[in-house]
Every structure is written in structure tokens, then in C-alpha cells.
Amino acid sequence: MMPKLDIVSIKVMVKPSSPTPNHLRDFKISLLDEMAPPIYIPIILFYSATDINSSFGTHDVETISNKLKVSLSKVLTLYYPLCGRLKCTSPSSVDCNDEGVPYIEYKFPTNLTDILKRPQSQMKELLPFDPYNNVSSSLDHNDDKHKVTMAVQLSEFKCGGIALGVCLSHKVADAEATSSFLNAWAKTAKGLFNQVDPPQMDAELIFPPRGIEWAMTSLMVGGGNEKLVTKCFLFSPTDLSRLRARFGSFNPTRVEAVTALIWKSAIQVAKGSYKASMVCHIVNIRNRMVPPLPKNLFGNLWLYSISELVDLGDGGYGTEELCDLVVMVRNAIREASAGYSDMLLQGDGLDEFDEFFKEARLRVAENLVACCGFSSWTRFGFYEVDFGWGKPIKVRNIICL
Structure with a gap:
């Protein structure tokens, strides 16, 4: 376990810069979304202090964080299901109520190079909550943790490097969609919002939902207490x-x-x-x-x-x-x-x-x-996610299924 040195800011809800129109408030997920597992896709992007200083001109994390929050707020107007809440009573839809994306900042008393030497399974501290066991998450105390579609954590290391950890509900997106969102967010942070290709949000017209309750990953995920090893x-x-x-x-x-x-x-x-x-x-x-x-x-x-x-x-x-x-x-x-x-x-x-x-x-x-x-993530473009301070030097996802 990595000790968290300090909480820089208590959880902030980043909301879209303009409200979601009423006719888009009830977002229907598709049949393939229904068949996706009820977990979160975890992704951690690491950026070195050297790249931040040379590309961005500063390693002031407060400036970086403000840039991330402002650009996230703007890009959420296109990706509006990500700032809504999954309906527990109607798992085939998302309430796009603009409640916002939980955004947390932490400092860690270690260097980025030391972090990268750790096994992937020991990097959950860099995520806003456990993506595979969100029921036990301490992210929220009013049970919202069961329903958020996305959450973000910005981690600062002693050397000045940073990590951006994102958990995105697998009920609304896959790895390709996650990568597209992150690259759209990064473009927006660089002032290129007008170059963002808006996502198409009508997959449910191609694969209409059927109200099914089994996930495709049940083929692989065991229900016992097996000891798992990550290498x-x-x-x-x-x-x-x-x-x-x-x-x-x-x-x-x-x-x-x-x-x-x-x-x-x-x-x-x-x-x-x-x-x-x-x-x-x-x-x-x-x-x-x-x-x-x-x-x-x-x-x-x-x-x-x-x-x-x-x-x-x-x-x-x-x-x-x-x-x-x-x-x-x-x-x-x-x-x-x-x-x-x-x-x-x-x-x-x-x-x-x-x-x-x-x-x-x-x-x-x-x-x-x-x-x-x-599963292969080699062509999804995670290493292209540049917010203005260079591309990530390493990308990690936490696989423990």
C-alpha cells in the first residue's frame, strides 16, 4: 500500500459548462451495454515532471488541475452521460442530470519512477475508487458511488510528475470509447475544442436494449475465492x-x-x-x-x-x-x-x-x-492523450478479473 501524504482538495463535482438539454436527459444504453460487466474501466496516465516543465512551462499542480477541471467541464457537454447517474431501478438508462464527475487530488511522498516499478495490481491508490469493488468505496457516503458513471483522481508525486486516474462505468463505455473521450478532453485542454469529433450517442438504435441481466464476462469471471496472481x-x-x-x-x-x-x-x-x-x-x-x-x-x-x-x-x-x-x-x-x-x-x-x-x-x-x-489495448490511442504537457510516459490499467 502507498501512503497518501495529503488530500489537496476534498472531492469536487465537475459539472458541464452548459446544461444538458431536456430531450437528452434520459440516455438509453444499448444491448451490448447491458451485456457489459457492472464494473468500471480503470486507466492511469503518467506524465513526467521533465515533460511537464518543457511543454507546459510549469509543474504547478494547481494550474494543471484548474486546466483539467475547466476543460473537463467543457467536454462534458458532448459526453453528457458521463456526468449523470446510472439508474439503479432502470439499469438500461442513465439519468443525465448534470450532477457532475467526482474529482479528487492527492499528493504522494514518493517519486514517479518508484511508482512505475510497482505491479499494476498495487496501483489502486491512484484511482478514485476500486473499479471492481465500488460497493466498498469510500468515495461517497450517500450511496452515489453505486451510480456515478465516471470519477477522476489527479495524483502529484514528490518529483513533480503526475498521474491521472480515471474510472469510467463499463455500462456506458468500452476501452475504445474511453480513449476517444480522453483524447477529446485533452484536445479541449489545449484549446482545440472546435476540432473535437462529437461522439454519436445512438448505439441503442442499432442494438436496442432487451433488459437482460447477464454479462458476457461471466464466461471468464469465477465466483469463488481463488487467489489471483498478476504478472x-x-x-x-x-x-x-x-x-x-x-x-x-x-x-x-x-x-x-x-x-x-x-x-x-x-x-x-x-x-x-x-x-x-x-x-x-x-x-x-x-x-x-x-x-x-x-x-x-x-x-x-x-x-x-x-x-x-x-x-x-x-x-x-x-x-x-x-x-x-x-x-x-x-x-x-x-x-x-x-x-x-x-x-x-x-x-x-x-x-x-x-x-x-x-x-x-x-x-x-x-x-x-x-x-x-x-484483450488488446494496443490500438486505442491512450499514449496520444496530451493535455498540453506532453504524452504519457506510461499507461496502466488495473486488471484483476
Whole structure:
């Protein structure tokens, strides 16, 4: 645990610079939003004191904080669901009541370089609350913590570096939408609000809500008290090139190659304990549908791709080579893009989609299948978020599912 040296300012509610129009006050979430987990997307952006001084001309955190709050207030007029509240009685909508975004500041008695050496799982102090257990959060005492759609924490370190921690409800946005919002906020901070591409807030017209109560991540998230371990493996550009060369003319993407490598290792571990293994990959469907969905379409626009099963039973099975596994990964991603999304677009497609996932969830729950889950954030543009004092030197998300 990192000690928090001082609370610089008690929680402030940043509200939009102009009120949300009455006809936008009831924001309907889409079917895919309903299927998203009831957690928050955590993202931490780190900025060095050197970059702040050279780009911004000062490392005065009060000046930086004021700039963040003013620009946040302005950009919230476009991203109005983020300053509203999720309706507990009607989980398919957000009350865009302009109550505001909780904004907190902290000082830490350590240097940024020391923070970056910590495992990701030990960085929750840099977020406004625990994104996976917000019920126990001390962010608010009047139960609003259950309903806020976004919260922000600005952390200052002894060296002058800063971290911007954001928790954004997964019920209203995915990683792509989160990145788009952060970059829009950053542009606004640099005085480029007129260059911000306004988000499209009508995903519910494409995927109408159905009032469902199960989340796609239930395929992967266990309900027990398992001990979880977080580890970080770094692949250099040279390592990635060498790995991809092992697939010959198949030419996999970096994500496909690393997925196959990790899956092969997981298969070796799973033998004797499970009957089969499969891979689940989160797929951003915005540019994979026909025709493609707008890149600035706000909300959850992702699906799980599920691979074929690799048999781990008796008889020497589970010996697939890397090339076999990478083909299975690619086929699963393509099938999710072309098949599952089409199911959901059809009027009665949800039942077929639900039935498909129900069997997979059952096998995982009964410990018959070892499911390896993957998600890639490499193309989401988090490293481009420049508020006027340079791009982040490091971006972290806290994964503990």
C-alpha cells in the first residue's frame, strides 16, 4: 500500500459548462451495454515532471488541475452521460442530470519512477475508487458511488510528475470509447475544442436494449475465492519479430502471435486438470461489421470471440503446434465479427446468441474447460492523450478479473 501524504482538495463535482438539454436527459444504453460487466474501466496516465516543465512551462499542480477541471467541464457537454447517474431501478438508462464527475487530488511522498516499478495490481491508490469493488468505496457516503458513471483522481508525486486516474462505468463505455473521450478532453485542454469529433450517442438504435441481466464476462469471471496472481511480461520489438517469423507465410498480427504463444503454455499447464481448453478474445466490432460502425459511436461495441476446443483428454491430445493455434485464434475473431454481431442485429438473434454462450459458460463453471481470456489495448490511442504537457510516459490499467 502507498501512503497518501495529503488530500489537496476534498472531492469536487465537475459539472458541464452548459446544461444538458431536456430531450437528452434520459440516455438509453444499448444491448451490448447491458451485456457489459457492472464494473468500471480503470486507466492511469503518467506524465513526467521533465515533460511537464518543457511543454507546459510549469509543474504547478494547481494550474494543471484548474486546466483539467475547466476543460473537463467543457467536454462534458458532448459526453453528457458521463456526468449523470446510472439508474439503479432502470439499469438500461442513465439519468443525465448534470450532477457532475467526482474529482479528487492527492499528493504522494514518493517519486514517479518508484511508482512505475510497482505491479499494476498495487496501483489502486491512484484511482478514485476500486473499479471492481465500488460497493466498498469510500468515495461517497450517500450511496452515489453505486451510480456515478465516471470519477477522476489527479495524483502529484514528490518529483513533480503526475498521474491521472480515471474510472469510467463499463455500462456506458468500452476501452475504445474511453480513449476517444480522453483524447477529446485533452484536445479541449489545449484549446482545440472546435476540432473535437462529437461522439454519436445512438448505439441503442442499432442494438436496442432487451433488459437482460447477464454479462458476457461471466464466461471468464469465477465466483469463488481463488487467489489471483498478476504478472507482467514484456515483449520487445525484436522478440515480437522473432515470434512472428516462426509462423512463416501465415504472417499473424502481433496480438495473434502472442495469444497463440500464451495459449500453448496454458494448455501445457491445464493438462490433467481440464478436459479441454479454449481461447476467448475481446473483439472491437466497430470496423468489423458490414458496413462498418462509426469510430466515434459511443458505448460498448465489442464481443467475445470463442475458439474451437483443444482436447486435453487421454491419448496425447493437446499437442497442437503454434501454427495450429494461431489459425484457431484468427478464425474465432473473424467468426465473432461476422457471425455473432449479425445474430444480435436480427430481431430474434439474442436467444441464439445467449444459447451459444450458455453452453460455454456451463463448461467453464463445471471446470471442464480451461478458458484463457485475452484483450488488446494496443490500438486505442491512450499514449496520444496530451493535455498540453506532453504524452504519457506510461499507461496502466488495473486488471484483476
